[in-house]
Amino acid sequence: MKKIILSLMALATVSAYAQFGGRGQGNPTVPSVTENVTEDFKPAANNQAGHQYPMVNSQRMVRAQISAPNATSVGLDIDGKIYSMTKNENGVWTGTSAPQDEGFHYYQLNIDGASVPDPGSLYYYGASRWGSGIEVPSGDQDIWAVKNVPQGSMNEVYYWSSVTQAMRHCYIYFPNEYYTNTTKKYPVLYLMHGMGENEHGWAEQGHTAQIMDNLIAQGKATPFIIVIDCLDARAAQPAAAPQGGQRQGGFGGFGGGFGMGGAFQDVLIKDIIPMVEKNYRVIPDTQHRAMAGLSMGGMTTRSVTLANPKTFAYVGMFSGGTISAQDIQNAEGYKETNKVLFMSCGGKENMGVMEAAENLKKIGINATGYISEGTAHEWHTWRRSLYQFVQLIFK
Amino acid sequence: MKKIILSLMALATVSAYAQFGGRGQGNPTVPSVTENVTEDFKPAANNQAGHQYPMVNSQRMVRAQISAPNATSVGLDIDGKIYSMTKNENGVWTGTSAPQDEGFHYYQLNIDGASVPDPGSLYYYGASRWGSGIEVPSGDQDIWAVKNVPQGSMNEVYYWSSVTQAMRHCYIYFPNEYYTNTTKKYPVLYLMHGMGENEHGWAEQGHTAQIMDNLIAQGKATPFIIVIDCLDARAAQPAAAPQGGQRQGGFGGFGGGFGMGGAFQDVLIKDIIPMVEKNYRVIPDTQHRAMAGLSMGGMTTRSVTLANPKTFAYVGMFSGGTISAQDIQNAEGYKETNKVLFMSCGGKENMGVMEAAENLKKIGINATGYISEGTAHEWHTWRRSLYQFVQLIFK
Numbered sequence: 001m002k003k004i005i006l007s008l009m010a011l012a013t014v015s016a017y018a019q020f021g022g023r024g025q026g027n028p029t030v031p032s033v034t035e036n037v038t039e040d041f042k043p044a045a046n047n048q049a050g051h052q053y054p055m056v057n058s059q060r061m062v063r064a065q066i067s068a069p070n071a072t073s074v075g076l077d078i079d080g081k082i083y084s085m086t087k088n089e090n091g092v093w094t095g096t097s098a099p100q101d102e103g104f105h106y107y108q109l110n111i112d113g114a115s116v117p118d119p120g121s122l123y124y125y126g127a128s129r130w131g132s133g134i135e136v137p138s139g140d141q142d143i144w145a146v147k148n149v150p151q152g153s154m155n156e157v158y159y160w161s162s163v164t165q166a167m168r169h170c171y172i173y174f175p176n177e178y179y180t181n182t183t184k185k186y187p188v189l190y191l192m193h194g195m196g197e198n199e200h201g202w203a204e205q206g207h208t209a210q211i212m213d214n215l216i217a218q219g220k221a222t223p224f225i226i227v228i229d230c231l232d233a234r235a236a237q238p239a240a241a242p243q244g245g246q247r248q249g250g251f252g253g254f255g256g257g258f259g260m261g262g263a264f265q266d267v268l269i270k271d272i273i274p275m276v277e278k279n280y281r282v283i284p285d286t287q288h289r290a291m292a293g294l295s296m297g298g299m300t301t302r303s304v305t306l307a308n309p310k311t312f313a314y315v316g317m318f319s320g321g322t323i324s325a326q327d328i329q330n331a332e333g334y335k336e337t338n339k340v341l342f343m344s345c346g347g348k349e350n351m352g353v354m355e356a357a358e359n360l361k362k363i364g365i366n367a368t369g370y371i372s373e374g375t376a377h378e379w380h381t382w383r384r385s386l387y388q389f390v391q392l393i394f395k
Numbered sequence: 396m397k398k399i400i401l402s403l404m405a406l407a408t409v410s411a412y413a414q415f416g417g418r419g420q421g422n423p424t425v426p427s428v429t430e431n432v433t434e435d436f437k438p439a440a441n442n443q444a445g446h447q448y449p450m451v452n453s454q455r456m457v458r459a460q461i462s463a464p465n466a467t468s469v470g471l472d473i474d475g476k477i478y479s480m481t482k483n484e485n486g487v488w489t490g491t492s493a494p495q496d497e498g499f500h501y502y503q504l505n506i507d508g509a510s511v512p513d514p515g516s517l518y519y520y521g522a523s524r525w526g527s528g529i530e531v532p533s534g535d536q537d538i539w540a541v542k543n544v545p546q547g548s549m550n551e552v553y554y555w556s557s558v559t560q561a562m563r564h565c566y567i568y569f570p571n572e573y574y575t576n577t578t579k580k581y582p583v584l585y586l587m588h589g590m591g592e593n594e595h596g597w598a599e600q601g602h603t604a605q606i607m608d609n610l611i612a613q614g615k616a617t618p619f620i621i622v623i624d625c626l627d628a629r630a631a632q633p634a635a636a637p638q639g640g641q642r643q644g645g646f647g648g649f650g651g652g653f654g655m656g657g658a659f660q661d662v663l664i665k666d667i668i669p670m671v672e673k674n675y676r677v678i679p680d681t682q683h684r685a686m687a688g689l690s691m692g693g694m695t696t697r698s699v700t701l702a703n704p705k706t707f708a709y710v711g712m713f714s715g716g717t718i719s720a721q722d723i724q725n726a727e728g729y730k731e732t733n734k735v736l737f738m739s740c741g742g743k744e745n746m747g748v749m750e751a752a753e754n755l756k757k758i759g760i761n762a763t764g765y766i767s768e769g770t771a772h773e774w775h776t777w778r779r780s781l782y783q784f785v786q787l788i789f790k
Contacts, residue, residue: 048525068509070467091508109511113486114463116504116511123518123525130443130518146562148555153567155548156604158541167541172548179674182577209551279574 018194018201018295019106019126019378029075029082032095033061044121046135051120054107060136062097064109064118071112078107078134101348102138103380104205106131124205128196133205138380143387144207149217150176154209161271163263164233170272171203175216175223178281185281187224187288187394189314190268191386192231192297199230201294202386205379211387221390225282229272231300233263265304269311286337290393292316294382309334314393316342318385319349319377322356325363335365342389344370346381368392413589413596413690414501414521414773424470424477427490428456439516441530446515449502455531457492459504459513466507473502473529496743497533498775499600501526519600523591528600533775538782539602544612545571549604556666558658559628565667566598570611570618573676580676582619582683582789584709585663586781587626587692594625596689597781600774606782616785620677624667626695628658660699664706681732685788687711689777704729709788711737713780714744714772717751720758730760737784739765741776763787 041055041063053065064076069091075082076095085095106127109118117123117132124133135141152175161168178186191208193201202208208226215221277284291312293301298320305315306323309331315338317323322343328334341360345351357369370388372381436450436458448460459471464486470477471490480490501522504513512518512527519528530536547570556563573581586603588596597603603621610616672679686707688696693715700710701718704726710733712718717738723729736755740746752764765783767776 050523066509066511068507070507071509072465072467072507074509108514111506111509111511112463112465112467114461114466114469114506114511116461116506116509116514117518119503119511119524119526123512128445129514131514146553148562151553153550153552155550155569157548158546160543167543174550182676281577 018197018297019104027077027080027082029084032076032083032085033098034096037061037096044134045137045141046122046133047120048122053120054118054132054134056134056136060099060102062100062105062107062134062136063094064107064120065092065094066109066111066118066120067092068111073110073112075110076107077110077115078105082110100136101375101378101380102136103375103378103383105134105136105378107134108132125200126197126205140384143214144210144383145214146210147214147217149213152176152178152209152213152216154203159271159275161267163266163270168230168267168271170199170230171228172276172280173209173212173226173228174280175212175225177223178225183281185283187222187290188276188282189224189226189290189292189390189393190272190312191226191228192291192293192300193228194293194295194297194319194382198232199228201379202226202228206383206386208386211383212390215387215390222394224394225276225280227272227276229268231264231297233267264300265307268304269308286310287313287339288394290314290316290340292318292342292386292389293320294318294385295320295377306331306334310337313337313339314342315340316385316389316393317344318382318389319345319351322352323360324356325359325365328360328363328365335363338365340389340392341365341367342370342385342392343367344372344381344385344388346375346377347371347373348376349381413592413692414499422472422475422477424479427471427478427480428493429491432456432491439529440532440536441517441528442515443517448515449513449527449529451529451531455494455497457495457500457502457529457531458489459502459515460487460489461504461506461513461515462487463506468505468507470505471502472505472510473500477505495531496770496773496775497531498770498773498778500529500531500773502529503527520595521592521600535779538609539605539778540609541605542609542612544608547571547573547604547608547611549598554666554670556662558661558665563625563662563666565594565625566623567671567675568604568607568621568623569675570607570620572618573620578676580678582617582685583671583677584619584621584685584687584785584788585667585707586621586623587686587688587695588623589688589690589692589714589777593627594623596774597621597623601778601781603781606778607785610782610785617789619789620671620675622667622671624663626659626692628662659695660702663699664703681705682708682734683789685709685711685735687713687737687781687784688715689713689780690715690772701726701729705732708732708734709737710735711780711784711788712739713777713784714740714746717747718755719751720754720760723755723758723760730758733760735784735787736760736762737765737780737787738762739767739776739780739783741770741772742766742768743771744776 041057044054055063074085074093083095085093087093121132123130155172158167289312291301298317305312310333343353354369357367360367372384375381436452450458469480469488478490478492480488482488516527518525550567553562684707686696693712700707705728738748749764752762755762767779770776
């Protein structure tokens with residue numbers, strides 16, 4: 001286990017965040033890309049209405065633009081670099097990044113030393129802040145498109161935590177039929193975010209509802225409930241603050257409520273699962289309970305399921321390390337309980353998920369390894385991982 | 396009716412938006428307030444986690460701060476003015492506004508001519524953009540606090556519109572008991588936003604779920620469903636774009652789908668109400684249907700209910716003008732159908748709601764006028780209006 005933590009820590013040498021975002025100060029400044037640029041830029045799919053910028057071209061370069069007539073330097077801060085933008089005669093600054101991976105990226109602008117969100121983009125929580133995100137087109141983005149299929153809903157719910165003695169905030173996805181088939185009971189997946197993120201991640205940039213709705217409509221996933229909560233288990237939960245849809249957010253480090261026997265496990269077992277099983281039509285047994293997560297949420301899934309080997313029958317770890325045959329042999333009941341053990345990572349990561357799955361199969365575990373081609377420790381890997389994982393479970 | 400529209404247009408001389416927000420370019424620049432400032436500033440309740448700024452003091456002055464070491468001018472853009480901020484030796488700029496009304500305000504920062512969100516705040520949709528908002532403490536903010544009472548949920552739903560031939564996005568509030576009392580059917584309130592806003596307004600800065608949960612827990616409101624949709628009824632709905640929680644937003648003008656017999660009325664009558672009555676446990680008749688809205692949403696409520704006098708029994712117009720005895724006499728069936736007609740505005744507006752209510756009472760309408768003391772054409776007026784209105788209906 002130490003080895004896996006160390007390997008994740010090593011991954012995190014550039015940044016400890018689940019996905020590395022534009023974080024400004026300290027990033028190297030490089031020139032805006034000007035050579036071999038294909039001039040077919042289009043507005044990003046997730047721009048604010050009426051905004052042409054940011055744009056993306058067919059090479060997956062990101063181009064930002066902002067009016068700042070009195071500024072002396074403006075930069076596009078993405079993927080660990082600040083690209084210097086250049087000013088035209090109208091005081092409008094434009095800059096272009098190197099090609100980005102397919103999928104979602106956090107970024108920001110830097111104006112005369114101030115790191116700020118781009119007023120052209122929508123805002124997301126990640127890298128420990130609400131800020132800009134950009135969707136770089138991908139070949140498989142259709143998997144989370146909003147389509148005219150029976151729609152589930154993503155519900156925002158507050159609940160009381162006996163562990164933290166405060167209100168907490170989560171999202172709960174219900175499949176379409178939950179509302180019309182009012183006697184049926186459903187399985188539940190508990191789905192966790194990564195470091196520097198919170199419950200907004202899977203609900204927003206993760207497109208959990210759309211991935212599920214589309215798969216259920218195709219008959220590829222069975223309808224079930226997904227509970228998206230927050231790893232932050234500190235007593236002074238910001239969730240209790242008086243605001244609506246957006247939570248302040250606030251989980252930035254390995255401290256506080258991290259899962260290895262920590263406070264979050266208590267919140268999950270004592271508060272979240274009982275709240276869900278009391279309030280909603282769920283099947284409250286091991287064979288209808290799954291846990292999965294990305295990055296730190298995958299590590300937490302690992303630790304919580306190993307520490308509670310008879311609680312979850314389905315386990316998913318997305319860029320969250322691996323589980324070994326020895327781990328399972330040390331966790332009494334895990335082998336008998338587990339129905340699916342899924343481990344994934346990006347093709348640009350090296351987490352040994354395929355080998356780990358092979359080793360687990362040898363001891364009779366229904367293990368699956370999955371590698372997201374061409375992506376790194378980032379949301380596109382995790383959306384694809386969710387898409388794969390939910391097709392395997394509760395069947 | 397023309398008179399009311401003209402009076403709303405007059406109100407909107409400074410800005411056509413439901414609530415005026417920091418909109419940068421063109422606003423007058425004034426010095427930061429430095430005299431008679433009480434130095435008891437505290438972080439705003441809706442700051443991003445870990446952010447001390449923006450702050451508010453007991454005089455309801457807003458103080459913003461940002462690090463911009465290379466900038467030559469930075470301003471706090473709030474309530475139609477840009478307050479010049481001043482730089483310290485570390486390159487950190489600070490500025491203080493004049494006192495603001497109690498409640499919620501849009502604002503932004505201006506850095507060397509660039510208008511950008513403040514990285515310290517949460518982001519809201521209004522004034523036709525996602526951007527910063529600040530909560531100025533109010534004596535009655537307890538009405539929307541997240542409390543340990545039975546919690547309803549705010550559900551994000553996509554649905555197909557036959558009118559626009561596109562997917563649309565709305566929020567639906569369900570009271571707590573909707574999930575546990577699985578045979579009961581509920582009344583429905585259709586609740587609309589104002590100009591430059593969208594369905595996020597009532598779900599987020601409007602705190603609809605918290606206002607309802609708290610009132611239901613106190614026995615002051617009967618449990619019912621609230622559908623929060625968007626007045627934008629253009630065919631190319633941004634709602635269909637592939638992103639989750641945040642919509643791009645995009646309703647900025649009187650054109651497009653505005654309600655006076657326009658496209659939105661069609662969407663409401665042909666798509667939204669049938670979708671709700673088909674998918675959820677609602678009582679699908681006039682006596683269990685209400686419509687209300689703020690500003691342009693109030694005007695739309697006026698026009699839709701007068702054009703469909705036998706469809707809604709309860710009507711609320713918050714800063715949305717008034718209905719006269721003559722209007723009602725011209726709308727056959729309105730008088731016999733209506734159970735409550737509620738008209739409100741801020742104390743700093745003059746919309747004649749009290750006189751209008753008196754006139755309606757004379758013809759036998761159960762009319763109520765309400766004035767929100769000390770507030771203007773802004774969210775605090777509308778939160779208070781919702782708080783009053785929902786206690787009157789479905790009883």
